[in-house]
Amino acid sequence: MKSRRISLKSATALAALSLVTPTPVWADGPTPVVATFSILGDMVERIGGEHVEVTTLVGPDGDAHVYQPTPKDARSVSKAEVLFINGLEFEGWLERLSEAAGFDGYLVVATNGIDAIPFDEHDSHDDHGDKDTGADHDHDHDRGGEQHAEAEDDHGDHGHEKHAEHDAHDDHDEHASEGHAGHDHGAFDPHAWQSPVNAVIYVDNITAALAIADPANAGIFYENRNAYVAEIEALDQEIDALLTSLPEDRRTVVTSHDAFGYFADYYGLTFEAPQGLSTESEPSAADVAELITQIRDDGISAVFVESITDNRLLEEIANDTSATVGGTLYSDALSDENGPAATYLDMMRHNATTLSQALGS
Known part of the structure:
Protein backbone atom coordinates (compact mmCIF):
# COMPACT_ATOMS: atom_id res chain seq x y z
CA MET A 1 0.00 0.00 0.00
CA LYS A 2 1.25 3.51 -0.81
CA SER A 3 -0.62 5.19 2.01
CA ARG A 4 1.07 6.81 4.97
CA ARG A 5 -0.30 5.61 8.27
CA ILE A 6 -1.28 7.76 11.22
CA SER A 7 -1.16 5.17 13.99
CA LEU A 8 -2.28 6.82 17.21
CA LYS A 9 -2.08 5.19 20.63
CA SER A 10 -4.13 7.99 22.16
CA ALA A 11 -4.72 11.67 21.75
CA THR A 12 -1.31 12.32 23.35
CA ALA A 13 0.32 10.79 20.27
CA LEU A 14 0.17 14.18 18.57
CA ALA A 15 3.51 15.06 20.13
CA ALA A 16 5.16 11.76 19.31
CA LEU A 17 3.94 11.79 15.73
CA SER A 18 4.67 15.40 14.79
CA LEU A 19 7.71 14.53 12.74
CA VAL A 20 9.24 16.18 9.70
CA THR A 21 6.68 16.07 6.91
CA PRO A 22 5.28 19.57 6.23
CA THR A 23 1.56 19.99 6.75
CA PRO A 24 -0.23 19.76 3.40
CA VAL A 25 -2.41 22.69 2.43
CA TRP A 26 -5.84 21.30 1.64
CA ALA A 27 -8.14 22.89 -0.87
CA ASP A 28 -10.81 25.25 0.41
CA GLY A 29 -13.85 23.44 1.74
CA PRO A 30 -14.31 20.29 3.77
CA THR A 31 -11.55 17.68 3.83
CA PRO A 32 -12.49 14.58 1.79
CA VAL A 33 -12.22 11.47 3.97
CA VAL A 34 -13.35 7.86 3.67
CA ALA A 35 -14.56 5.57 6.46
CA THR A 36 -14.82 1.88 5.77
CA PHE A 37 -18.18 1.15 7.45
CA SER A 38 -21.21 2.96 8.82
CA ILE A 39 -20.40 2.92 12.55
CA LEU A 40 -16.96 4.40 11.96
CA GLY A 41 -18.37 6.87 9.44
CA ASP A 42 -20.86 8.13 12.01
CA MET A 43 -18.06 8.75 14.53
CA VAL A 44 -15.98 10.63 11.95
CA GLU A 45 -18.96 12.81 11.05
CA ARG A 46 -19.61 13.62 14.71
CA ILE A 47 -16.04 14.86 15.17
CA GLY A 48 -15.47 16.47 11.78
CA GLY A 49 -18.88 18.06 11.33
CA GLU A 50 -19.09 20.45 8.39
CA HIS A 51 -15.32 20.44 8.00
CA VAL A 52 -15.17 16.91 6.59
CA GLU A 53 -16.84 15.33 3.60
CA VAL A 54 -17.28 11.69 4.64
CA THR A 55 -17.76 8.85 2.20
CA THR A 56 -18.71 5.57 3.89
CA LEU A 57 -17.92 2.45 1.88
CA VAL A 58 -20.13 -0.13 3.63
CA GLY A 59 -23.29 1.78 4.43
CA PRO A 60 -26.27 1.23 6.74
CA ASP A 61 -27.41 -2.40 7.01
CA GLY A 62 -24.33 -3.44 5.02
CA ASP A 63 -22.10 -6.38 5.91
CA ALA A 64 -18.41 -5.51 5.86
CA HIS A 65 -17.52 -9.20 6.14
CA VAL A 66 -18.75 -9.92 2.60
CA TYR A 67 -18.22 -6.49 1.08
CA GLN A 68 -17.03 -6.33 -2.53
CA PRO A 69 -15.44 -2.99 -3.52
CA THR A 70 -16.85 -1.21 -6.56
CA PRO A 71 -15.18 1.13 -9.07
CA LYS A 72 -17.07 4.01 -7.44
CA ASP A 73 -15.55 3.07 -4.07
CA ALA A 74 -12.08 3.04 -5.63
CA ARG A 75 -12.64 6.55 -6.99
CA SER A 76 -13.74 7.77 -3.56
CA VAL A 77 -10.65 6.29 -1.92
CA SER A 78 -8.36 7.76 -4.57
CA LYS A 79 -9.65 11.26 -3.80
CA ALA A 80 -9.56 10.92 -0.02
CA GLU A 81 -7.00 12.77 2.07
CA VAL A 82 -7.62 10.46 5.04
CA LEU A 83 -8.84 6.87 5.13
CA PHE A 84 -10.28 5.70 8.45
CA ILE A 85 -10.34 1.95 9.01
CA ASN A 86 -11.27 -0.29 11.92
CA GLY A 87 -8.20 -2.50 11.74
CA LEU A 88 -7.83 -5.86 13.50
CA GLU A 89 -8.30 -7.42 10.04
CA PHE A 90 -11.95 -6.39 9.92
CA GLU A 91 -11.53 -5.08 6.39
CA GLY A 92 -9.91 -8.02 4.63
CA TRP A 93 -10.49 -6.30 1.28
CA LEU A 94 -8.80 -3.03 2.20
CA GLU A 95 -5.32 -3.51 0.79
CA ARG A 96 -6.68 -4.70 -2.54
CA LEU A 97 -8.98 -1.67 -2.75
CA SER A 98 -6.28 0.77 -1.66
CA GLU A 99 -3.88 -0.48 -4.30
CA ALA A 100 -6.54 -0.40 -7.01
CA ALA A 101 -7.39 3.17 -6.04
CA GLY A 102 -3.77 4.31 -5.88
CA PHE A 103 -4.45 5.76 -2.44
CA ASP A 104 -1.57 7.90 -1.17
CA GLY A 105 -3.24 9.77 1.70
CA TYR A 106 -3.14 9.07 5.40
CA LEU A 107 -4.39 5.80 6.85
CA VAL A 108 -5.86 5.95 10.38
CA VAL A 109 -6.41 2.72 12.32
CA ALA A 110 -9.26 3.53 14.71
CA THR A 111 -8.64 0.56 17.01
CA ASN A 112 -5.03 1.44 17.69
CA GLY A 113 -4.46 1.44 21.46
CA ILE A 114 -7.38 -0.85 22.22
CA ASP A 115 -6.86 -3.96 24.34
CA ALA A 116 -8.20 -6.44 21.78
CA ILE A 117 -9.91 -9.67 22.80
CA PRO A 118 -8.08 -12.75 21.49
CA PHE A 119 -10.34 -14.97 19.41
CA ASP A 120 -9.89 -17.93 21.75
CA GLU A 121 -11.22 -15.93 24.73
CA HIS A 122 -14.73 -15.86 23.31
CA ASP A 123 -15.55 -18.90 25.38
CA SER A 124 -14.93 -16.98 28.60
CA HIS A 125 -17.03 -13.82 28.43
CA ASP A 126 -18.30 -14.42 31.94
CA ASP A 127 -14.97 -13.19 33.34
CA HIS A 128 -16.10 -9.57 32.78
CA GLY A 129 -12.66 -8.13 33.38
CA ASP A 130 -13.30 -4.75 31.74
CA LYS A 131 -15.97 -3.41 34.09
CA ASP A 132 -15.11 -4.43 37.61
CA THR A 133 -16.18 -1.30 39.48
CA GLY A 134 -17.69 2.06 38.82
CA ALA A 135 -14.56 3.67 40.24
CA ASP A 136 -12.35 1.95 37.68
CA HIS A 137 -14.71 2.95 34.94
CA ASP A 138 -14.70 6.60 35.99
CA HIS A 139 -10.93 6.49 36.15
CA ASP A 140 -10.76 5.44 32.51
CA HIS A 141 -12.75 8.49 31.46
CA ASP A 142 -10.72 10.82 33.70
CA ARG A 143 -7.58 9.51 32.07
CA GLY A 144 -9.07 10.23 28.66
CA GLY A 145 -9.63 13.83 29.70
CA GLU A 146 -6.01 14.17 30.78
CA GLN A 147 -4.87 12.77 27.44
CA HIS A 148 -7.04 15.29 25.62
CA ALA A 149 -5.62 18.18 27.63
CA GLU A 150 -2.04 17.09 26.93
CA ALA A 151 -2.81 16.78 23.24
CA GLU A 152 -4.24 20.29 23.07
CA ASP A 153 -1.15 21.67 24.81
CA ASP A 154 1.05 19.99 22.24
CA HIS A 155 -1.24 21.15 19.47
CA GLY A 156 -0.58 24.73 20.49
CA ASP A 157 3.17 24.31 21.05
CA HIS A 158 3.88 22.93 17.61
CA GLY A 159 1.93 25.65 15.83
CA HIS A 160 0.69 23.12 13.26
CA GLU A 161 3.91 23.34 11.30
CA LYS A 162 4.49 19.63 11.02
CA HIS A 163 2.50 16.65 9.85
CA ALA A 164 2.39 13.09 11.14
CA GLU A 165 3.73 9.88 9.75
CA HIS A 166 4.23 6.58 11.50
CA ASP A 167 5.55 3.11 10.81
CA ALA A 168 2.89 1.08 9.05
CA HIS A 169 3.39 -1.82 11.44
CA ASP A 170 1.23 -0.84 14.40
CA ASP A 171 0.67 -3.12 17.34
CA HIS A 172 -2.45 -4.74 15.97
CA ASP A 173 -0.77 -5.62 12.70
CA GLU A 174 1.96 -7.29 14.71
CA HIS A 175 -0.61 -9.23 16.72
CA ALA A 176 -2.41 -10.30 13.59
CA SER A 177 0.74 -11.71 12.05
CA GLU A 178 1.21 -14.09 14.96
CA GLY A 179 -1.57 -16.38 13.84
CA HIS A 180 -5.10 -16.66 12.57
CA ALA A 181 -8.26 -18.12 13.97
CA GLY A 182 -11.75 -18.36 12.57
CA HIS A 183 -12.37 -17.48 8.95
CA ASP A 184 -11.65 -14.01 7.58
CA HIS A 185 -10.35 -12.42 10.77
CA GLY A 186 -7.02 -12.79 12.49
CA ALA A 187 -6.29 -13.73 16.04
CA PHE A 188 -8.33 -10.89 17.59
CA ASP A 189 -11.97 -9.90 17.71
CA PRO A 190 -12.37 -6.78 15.53
CA HIS A 191 -15.78 -5.67 16.92
CA ALA A 192 -14.18 -3.38 19.48
CA TRP A 193 -16.74 -0.57 19.10
CA GLN A 194 -19.20 -2.64 21.16
CA SER A 195 -17.53 -1.33 24.34
CA PRO A 196 -18.09 2.34 25.25
CA VAL A 197 -14.58 2.62 26.67
CA ASN A 198 -13.23 1.48 23.33
CA ALA A 199 -15.55 3.92 21.57
CA VAL A 200 -13.76 6.75 23.37
CA ILE A 201 -10.45 5.42 22.01
CA TYR A 202 -11.94 5.39 18.50
CA VAL A 203 -13.04 8.99 19.02
CA ASP A 204 -9.64 10.08 20.35
CA ASN A 205 -7.85 8.52 17.38
CA ILE A 206 -10.26 10.15 14.94
CA THR A 207 -9.96 13.55 16.64
CA ALA A 208 -6.17 13.55 16.74
CA ALA A 209 -5.97 12.51 13.08
CA LEU A 210 -8.38 15.20 11.90
CA ALA A 211 -6.52 17.81 13.97
CA ILE A 212 -3.32 16.84 12.17
CA ALA A 213 -4.95 16.77 8.74
CA ASP A 214 -6.77 20.09 9.23
CA PRO A 215 -5.00 22.06 11.98
CA ALA A 216 -6.98 25.22 11.30
CA ASN A 217 -10.10 23.51 12.66
CA ALA A 218 -8.41 21.43 15.36
CA GLY A 219 -10.06 23.38 18.17
CA ILE A 220 -13.49 22.61 16.74
CA PHE A 221 -12.64 18.92 16.46
CA TYR A 222 -11.63 18.80 20.12
CA GLU A 223 -14.79 20.62 21.18
CA ASN A 224 -16.82 18.08 19.22
CA ARG A 225 -14.81 15.31 20.83
CA ASN A 226 -15.55 16.53 24.34
CA ALA A 227 -19.28 16.80 23.68
CA TYR A 228 -19.41 13.38 22.02
CA VAL A 229 -17.46 11.65 24.80
CA ALA A 230 -19.83 13.16 27.36
CA GLU A 231 -22.74 11.60 25.46
CA ILE A 232 -20.98 8.23 25.34
CA GLU A 233 -20.34 8.36 29.09
CA ALA A 234 -23.96 9.26 29.83
CA LEU A 235 -25.19 6.45 27.58
CA ASP A 236 -22.86 4.00 29.33
CA GLN A 237 -24.50 4.82 32.65
CA GLU A 238 -27.93 4.42 31.08
CA ILE A 239 -27.05 1.01 29.64
CA ASP A 240 -25.45 -0.11 32.88
CA ALA A 241 -28.64 0.73 34.77
CA LEU A 242 -30.69 -1.30 32.28
CA LEU A 243 -28.50 -4.40 32.36
CA THR A 244 -27.23 -4.66 35.93
Whole structure:
Protein backbone atom coordinates (compact mmCIF):
# COMPACT_ATOMS: atom_id res chain seq x y z
CA MET A 1 0.00 0.00 0.00
CA LYS A 2 1.25 3.51 -0.81
CA SER A 3 -0.62 5.19 2.01
CA ARG A 4 1.07 6.81 4.97
CA ARG A 5 -0.30 5.61 8.27
CA ILE A 6 -1.28 7.76 11.22
CA SER A 7 -1.16 5.17 13.99
CA LEU A 8 -2.28 6.82 17.21
CA LYS A 9 -2.08 5.19 20.63
CA SER A 10 -4.13 7.99 22.16
CA ALA A 11 -4.72 11.67 21.75
CA THR A 12 -1.31 12.32 23.35
CA ALA A 13 0.32 10.79 20.27
CA LEU A 14 0.17 14.18 18.57
CA ALA A 15 3.51 15.06 20.13
CA ALA A 16 5.16 11.76 19.31
CA LEU A 17 3.94 11.79 15.73
CA SER A 18 4.67 15.40 14.79
CA LEU A 19 7.71 14.53 12.74
CA VAL A 20 9.24 16.18 9.70
CA THR A 21 6.68 16.07 6.91
CA PRO A 22 5.28 19.57 6.23
CA THR A 23 1.56 19.99 6.75
CA PRO A 24 -0.23 19.76 3.40
CA VAL A 25 -2.41 22.69 2.43
CA TRP A 26 -5.84 21.30 1.64
CA ALA A 27 -8.14 22.89 -0.87
CA ASP A 28 -10.81 25.25 0.41
CA GLY A 29 -13.85 23.44 1.74
CA PRO A 30 -14.31 20.29 3.77
CA THR A 31 -11.55 17.68 3.83
CA PRO A 32 -12.49 14.58 1.79
CA VAL A 33 -12.22 11.47 3.97
CA VAL A 34 -13.35 7.86 3.67
CA ALA A 35 -14.56 5.57 6.46
CA THR A 36 -14.82 1.88 5.77
CA PHE A 37 -18.18 1.15 7.45
CA SER A 38 -21.21 2.96 8.82
CA ILE A 39 -20.40 2.92 12.55
CA LEU A 40 -16.96 4.40 11.96
CA GLY A 41 -18.37 6.87 9.44
CA ASP A 42 -20.86 8.13 12.01
CA MET A 43 -18.06 8.75 14.53
CA VAL A 44 -15.98 10.63 11.95
CA GLU A 45 -18.96 12.81 11.05
CA ARG A 46 -19.61 13.62 14.71
CA ILE A 47 -16.04 14.86 15.17
CA GLY A 48 -15.47 16.47 11.78
CA GLY A 49 -18.88 18.06 11.33
CA GLU A 50 -19.09 20.45 8.39
CA HIS A 51 -15.32 20.44 8.00
CA VAL A 52 -15.17 16.91 6.59
CA GLU A 53 -16.84 15.33 3.60
CA VAL A 54 -17.28 11.69 4.64
CA THR A 55 -17.76 8.85 2.20
CA THR A 56 -18.71 5.57 3.89
CA LEU A 57 -17.92 2.45 1.88
CA VAL A 58 -20.13 -0.13 3.63
CA GLY A 59 -23.29 1.78 4.43
CA PRO A 60 -26.27 1.23 6.74
CA ASP A 61 -27.41 -2.40 7.01
CA GLY A 62 -24.33 -3.44 5.02
CA ASP A 63 -22.10 -6.38 5.91
CA ALA A 64 -18.41 -5.51 5.86
CA HIS A 65 -17.52 -9.20 6.14
CA VAL A 66 -18.75 -9.92 2.60
CA TYR A 67 -18.22 -6.49 1.08
CA GLN A 68 -17.03 -6.33 -2.53
CA PRO A 69 -15.44 -2.99 -3.52
CA THR A 70 -16.85 -1.21 -6.56
CA PRO A 71 -15.18 1.13 -9.07
CA LYS A 72 -17.07 4.01 -7.44
CA ASP A 73 -15.55 3.07 -4.07
CA ALA A 74 -12.08 3.04 -5.63
CA ARG A 75 -12.64 6.55 -6.99
CA SER A 76 -13.74 7.77 -3.56
CA VAL A 77 -10.65 6.29 -1.92
CA SER A 78 -8.36 7.76 -4.57
CA LYS A 79 -9.65 11.26 -3.80
CA ALA A 80 -9.56 10.92 -0.02
CA GLU A 81 -7.00 12.77 2.07
CA VAL A 82 -7.62 10.46 5.04
CA LEU A 83 -8.84 6.87 5.13
CA PHE A 84 -10.28 5.70 8.45
CA ILE A 85 -10.34 1.95 9.01
CA ASN A 86 -11.27 -0.29 11.92
CA GLY A 87 -8.20 -2.50 11.74
CA LEU A 88 -7.83 -5.86 13.50
CA GLU A 89 -8.30 -7.42 10.04
CA PHE A 90 -11.95 -6.39 9.92
CA GLU A 91 -11.53 -5.08 6.39
CA GLY A 92 -9.91 -8.02 4.63
CA TRP A 93 -10.49 -6.30 1.28
CA LEU A 94 -8.80 -3.03 2.20
CA GLU A 95 -5.32 -3.51 0.79
CA ARG A 96 -6.68 -4.70 -2.54
CA LEU A 97 -8.98 -1.67 -2.75
CA SER A 98 -6.28 0.77 -1.66
CA GLU A 99 -3.88 -0.48 -4.30
CA ALA A 100 -6.54 -0.40 -7.01
CA ALA A 101 -7.39 3.17 -6.04
CA GLY A 102 -3.77 4.31 -5.88
CA PHE A 103 -4.45 5.76 -2.44
CA ASP A 104 -1.57 7.90 -1.17
CA GLY A 105 -3.24 9.77 1.70
CA TYR A 106 -3.14 9.07 5.40
CA LEU A 107 -4.39 5.80 6.85
CA VAL A 108 -5.86 5.95 10.38
CA VAL A 109 -6.41 2.72 12.32
CA ALA A 110 -9.26 3.53 14.71
CA THR A 111 -8.64 0.56 17.01
CA ASN A 112 -5.03 1.44 17.69
CA GLY A 113 -4.46 1.44 21.46
CA ILE A 114 -7.38 -0.85 22.22
CA ASP A 115 -6.86 -3.96 24.34
CA ALA A 116 -8.20 -6.44 21.78
CA ILE A 117 -9.91 -9.67 22.80
CA PRO A 118 -8.08 -12.75 21.49
CA PHE A 119 -10.34 -14.97 19.41
CA ASP A 120 -9.89 -17.93 21.75
CA GLU A 121 -11.22 -15.93 24.73
CA HIS A 122 -14.73 -15.86 23.31
CA ASP A 123 -15.55 -18.90 25.38
CA SER A 124 -14.93 -16.98 28.60
CA HIS A 125 -17.03 -13.82 28.43
CA ASP A 126 -18.30 -14.42 31.94
CA ASP A 127 -14.97 -13.19 33.34
CA HIS A 128 -16.10 -9.57 32.78
CA GLY A 129 -12.66 -8.13 33.38
CA ASP A 130 -13.30 -4.75 31.74
CA LYS A 131 -15.97 -3.41 34.09
CA ASP A 132 -15.11 -4.43 37.61
CA THR A 133 -16.18 -1.30 39.48
CA GLY A 134 -17.69 2.06 38.82
CA ALA A 135 -14.56 3.67 40.24
CA ASP A 136 -12.35 1.95 37.68
CA HIS A 137 -14.71 2.95 34.94
CA ASP A 138 -14.70 6.60 35.99
CA HIS A 139 -10.93 6.49 36.15
CA ASP A 140 -10.76 5.44 32.51
CA HIS A 141 -12.75 8.49 31.46
CA ASP A 142 -10.72 10.82 33.70
CA ARG A 143 -7.58 9.51 32.07
CA GLY A 144 -9.07 10.23 28.66
CA GLY A 145 -9.63 13.83 29.70
CA GLU A 146 -6.01 14.17 30.78
CA GLN A 147 -4.87 12.77 27.44
CA HIS A 148 -7.04 15.29 25.62
CA ALA A 149 -5.62 18.18 27.63
CA GLU A 150 -2.04 17.09 26.93
CA ALA A 151 -2.81 16.78 23.24
CA GLU A 152 -4.24 20.29 23.07
CA ASP A 153 -1.15 21.67 24.81
CA ASP A 154 1.05 19.99 22.24
CA HIS A 155 -1.24 21.15 19.47
CA GLY A 156 -0.58 24.73 20.49
CA ASP A 157 3.17 24.31 21.05
CA HIS A 158 3.88 22.93 17.61
CA GLY A 159 1.93 25.65 15.83
CA HIS A 160 0.69 23.12 13.26
CA GLU A 161 3.91 23.34 11.30
CA LYS A 162 4.49 19.63 11.02
CA HIS A 163 2.50 16.65 9.85
CA ALA A 164 2.39 13.09 11.14
CA GLU A 165 3.73 9.88 9.75
CA HIS A 166 4.23 6.58 11.50
CA ASP A 167 5.55 3.11 10.81
CA ALA A 168 2.89 1.08 9.05
CA HIS A 169 3.39 -1.82 11.44
CA ASP A 170 1.23 -0.84 14.40
CA ASP A 171 0.67 -3.12 17.34
CA HIS A 172 -2.45 -4.74 15.97
CA ASP A 173 -0.77 -5.62 12.70
CA GLU A 174 1.96 -7.29 14.71
CA HIS A 175 -0.61 -9.23 16.72
CA ALA A 176 -2.41 -10.30 13.59
CA SER A 177 0.74 -11.71 12.05
CA GLU A 178 1.21 -14.09 14.96
CA GLY A 179 -1.57 -16.38 13.84
CA HIS A 180 -5.10 -16.66 12.57
CA ALA A 181 -8.26 -18.12 13.97
CA GLY A 182 -11.75 -18.36 12.57
CA HIS A 183 -12.37 -17.48 8.95
CA ASP A 184 -11.65 -14.01 7.58
CA HIS A 185 -10.35 -12.42 10.77
CA GLY A 186 -7.02 -12.79 12.49
CA ALA A 187 -6.29 -13.73 16.04
CA PHE A 188 -8.33 -10.89 17.59
CA ASP A 189 -11.97 -9.90 17.71
CA PRO A 190 -12.37 -6.78 15.53
CA HIS A 191 -15.78 -5.67 16.92
CA ALA A 192 -14.18 -3.38 19.48
CA TRP A 193 -16.74 -0.57 19.10
CA GLN A 194 -19.20 -2.64 21.16
CA SER A 195 -17.53 -1.33 24.34
CA PRO A 196 -18.09 2.34 25.25
CA VAL A 197 -14.58 2.62 26.67
CA ASN A 198 -13.23 1.48 23.33
CA ALA A 199 -15.55 3.92 21.57
CA VAL A 200 -13.76 6.75 23.37
CA ILE A 201 -10.45 5.42 22.01
CA TYR A 202 -11.94 5.39 18.50
CA VAL A 203 -13.04 8.99 19.02
CA ASP A 204 -9.64 10.08 20.35
CA ASN A 205 -7.85 8.52 17.38
CA ILE A 206 -10.26 10.15 14.94
CA THR A 207 -9.96 13.55 16.64
CA ALA A 208 -6.17 13.55 16.74
CA ALA A 209 -5.97 12.51 13.08
CA LEU A 210 -8.38 15.20 11.90
CA ALA A 211 -6.52 17.81 13.97
CA ILE A 212 -3.32 16.84 12.17
CA ALA A 213 -4.95 16.77 8.74
CA ASP A 214 -6.77 20.09 9.23
CA PRO A 215 -5.00 22.06 11.98
CA ALA A 216 -6.98 25.22 11.30
CA ASN A 217 -10.10 23.51 12.66
CA ALA A 218 -8.41 21.43 15.36
CA GLY A 219 -10.06 23.38 18.17
CA ILE A 220 -13.49 22.61 16.74
CA PHE A 221 -12.64 18.92 16.46
CA TYR A 222 -11.63 18.80 20.12
CA GLU A 223 -14.79 20.62 21.18
CA ASN A 224 -16.82 18.08 19.22
CA ARG A 225 -14.81 15.31 20.83
CA ASN A 226 -15.55 16.53 24.34
CA ALA A 227 -19.28 16.80 23.68
CA TYR A 228 -19.41 13.38 22.02
CA VAL A 229 -17.46 11.65 24.80
CA ALA A 230 -19.83 13.16 27.36
CA GLU A 231 -22.74 11.60 25.46
CA ILE A 232 -20.98 8.23 25.34
CA GLU A 233 -20.34 8.36 29.09
CA ALA A 234 -23.96 9.26 29.83
CA LEU A 235 -25.19 6.45 27.58
CA ASP A 236 -22.86 4.00 29.33
CA GLN A 237 -24.50 4.82 32.65
CA GLU A 238 -27.93 4.42 31.08
CA ILE A 239 -27.05 1.01 29.64
CA ASP A 240 -25.45 -0.11 32.88
CA ALA A 241 -28.64 0.73 34.77
CA LEU A 242 -30.69 -1.30 32.28
CA LEU A 243 -28.50 -4.40 32.36
CA THR A 244 -27.23 -4.66 35.93
CA SER A 245 -30.77 -5.36 37.11
CA LEU A 246 -30.98 -8.58 35.07
CA PRO A 247 -30.87 -11.68 37.30
CA GLU A 248 -27.91 -14.02 36.98
CA ASP A 249 -29.94 -16.76 35.33
CA ARG A 250 -31.11 -14.38 32.58
CA ARG A 251 -27.78 -12.96 31.46
CA THR A 252 -27.04 -15.35 28.58
CA VAL A 253 -27.73 -14.00 25.10
CA VAL A 254 -28.00 -16.12 21.95
CA THR A 255 -27.48 -14.19 18.73
CA SER A 256 -26.53 -14.83 15.12
CA HIS A 257 -22.74 -14.34 14.96
CA ASP A 258 -19.99 -13.73 17.48
CA ALA A 259 -19.90 -9.93 17.37
CA PHE A 260 -20.67 -8.90 20.96
CA GLY A 261 -17.62 -10.08 22.88
CA TYR A 262 -16.61 -6.60 24.04
CA PHE A 263 -20.19 -5.75 25.03
CA ALA A 264 -20.40 -9.04 26.94
CA ASP A 265 -17.16 -8.50 28.82
CA TYR A 266 -17.95 -4.91 29.67
CA TYR A 267 -21.52 -5.35 30.88
CA GLY A 268 -21.20 -8.77 32.48
CA LEU A 269 -23.22 -10.85 30.02
CA THR A 270 -22.56 -14.10 28.18
CA PHE A 271 -23.13 -14.25 24.42
CA GLU A 272 -23.46 -17.47 22.45
CA ALA A 273 -23.67 -17.71 18.67
CA PRO A 274 -23.79 -20.48 16.05
CA GLN A 275 -21.58 -18.41 13.72
CA GLY A 276 -18.08 -17.19 14.40
CA LEU A 277 -16.58 -13.71 14.14
CA SER A 278 -17.27 -13.48 10.40
CA THR A 279 -20.69 -13.81 8.81
CA GLU A 280 -18.99 -15.80 6.05
CA SER A 281 -18.31 -18.65 8.46
CA GLU A 282 -20.64 -21.65 8.38
CA PRO A 283 -21.69 -23.16 11.70
CA SER A 284 -21.24 -26.90 11.96
CA ALA A 285 -24.11 -29.22 12.75
CA ALA A 286 -22.34 -30.17 15.98
CA ASP A 287 -22.09 -26.52 17.05
CA VAL A 288 -25.78 -25.94 16.35
CA ALA A 289 -26.77 -29.10 18.25
CA GLU A 290 -24.62 -28.04 21.22
CA LEU A 291 -26.23 -24.61 21.24
CA ILE A 292 -29.74 -26.12 21.15
CA THR A 293 -28.86 -28.33 24.10
CA GLN A 294 -27.50 -25.34 26.03
CA ILE A 295 -30.64 -23.29 25.37
CA ARG A 296 -32.81 -26.12 26.68
CA ASP A 297 -30.62 -26.96 29.67
CA ASP A 298 -30.12 -23.35 30.75
CA GLY A 299 -33.73 -22.34 30.17
CA ILE A 300 -32.76 -19.54 27.78
CA SER A 301 -36.06 -17.96 26.85
CA ALA A 302 -35.11 -15.64 23.98
CA VAL A 303 -32.75 -15.50 21.04
CA PHE A 304 -31.85 -12.36 19.09
CA VAL A 305 -31.51 -11.94 15.35
CA GLU A 306 -29.09 -9.49 13.75
CA SER A 307 -29.68 -6.87 11.11
CA ILE A 308 -26.87 -8.00 8.78
CA THR A 309 -27.26 -11.78 8.86
CA ASP A 310 -29.50 -14.45 7.35
CA ASN A 311 -31.50 -15.28 10.43
CA ARG A 312 -33.26 -18.42 9.23
CA LEU A 313 -30.96 -20.70 11.21
CA LEU A 314 -31.53 -18.77 14.42
CA GLU A 315 -35.28 -18.80 13.86
CA GLU A 316 -35.13 -22.59 13.40
CA ILE A 317 -33.17 -22.87 16.66
CA ALA A 318 -35.84 -20.80 18.39
CA ASN A 319 -38.55 -23.08 17.05
CA ASP A 320 -36.67 -26.22 18.12
CA THR A 321 -36.22 -24.94 21.67
CA SER A 322 -39.47 -23.03 22.24
CA ALA A 323 -37.43 -19.86 22.78
CA THR A 324 -38.87 -16.65 21.46
CA VAL A 325 -37.14 -14.19 19.13
CA GLY A 326 -36.40 -11.33 21.51
CA GLY A 327 -35.74 -8.73 18.83
CA THR A 328 -33.14 -7.47 16.38
CA LEU A 329 -29.66 -6.39 17.43
CA TYR A 330 -27.29 -4.24 15.40
CA SER A 331 -23.73 -5.51 15.48
CA ASP A 332 -21.60 -4.46 12.51
CA ALA A 333 -23.70 -1.76 10.84
CA LEU A 334 -26.13 1.02 11.64
CA SER A 335 -29.70 1.12 10.40
CA ASP A 336 -30.81 3.68 7.85
CA GLU A 337 -31.75 7.12 9.12
CA ASN A 338 -35.35 6.05 9.73
CA GLY A 339 -34.38 2.95 11.72
CA PRO A 340 -33.73 2.46 15.43
CA ALA A 341 -29.94 2.49 15.11
CA ALA A 342 -29.17 5.41 12.83
CA THR A 343 -26.14 6.50 14.88
CA TYR A 344 -23.62 4.75 17.08
CA LEU A 345 -25.33 6.06 20.21
CA ASP A 346 -28.74 5.00 18.92
CA MET A 347 -27.39 1.54 18.12
CA MET A 348 -25.95 0.95 21.58
CA ARG A 349 -29.09 2.25 23.28
CA HIS A 350 -31.36 0.14 21.04
CA ASN A 351 -29.38 -3.05 21.66
CA ALA A 352 -29.34 -2.56 25.44
CA THR A 353 -33.03 -1.73 25.56
CA THR A 354 -33.92 -4.73 23.40
CA LEU A 355 -31.89 -7.06 25.61
CA SER A 356 -33.29 -5.61 28.83
CA GLN A 357 -36.90 -5.86 27.71
CA ALA A 358 -36.61 -9.43 26.41
CA LEU A 359 -34.42 -10.90 29.14
CA GLY A 360 -35.98 -9.03 32.04
CA SER A 361 -39.57 -9.94 31.26
